[in-house]
Amino acid sequence: MASAAQPVEQKAVANKPRVCEECGEEAKYTCPGCGRRTCSLGCVREHKAASGCSGLRDRTKLVSKEDMNNLTLLSDYSLLPNTNKLGDLL
Incomplete structure (x- = not known):
């Protein structure tokens, strides 16, 4: 559980799912554009193609x-x- 002294960015990361939102494997990456979690370049490309996300913050x-x-x-x-x-x- 996040403590009150923990920085905001650590709390935000702790609340995100740790599984790839495309295939269900363990996530390694977070899209800067939308925050979607992915595990590989293939899943990143699939996410961008399906959602139209640019990947840019x-x-x-x-x-x-x-x-x-x-x-x-x-x-x-x-x-x-x-x-x-x-x-x-x-």
Whole structure:
């Protein structure tokens, strides 16, 4: 059971099924786009073909203050210079 002191990202991973959602084997990977668990490249490809998922994380998705962690902070920090470069091009 997750303790109150455990980081949010560890709680989220602990709640996800540990089996591949395509074939039922032990899952090794989590899709950054939708969070679906898979076990192999074949299952990843099957998941993308069946669902139309791009497999890319939405970098502009709203993250609540409670769900913010070091990874989301770093992602936001690296997104800012990219948006500035785009603004300079316009």
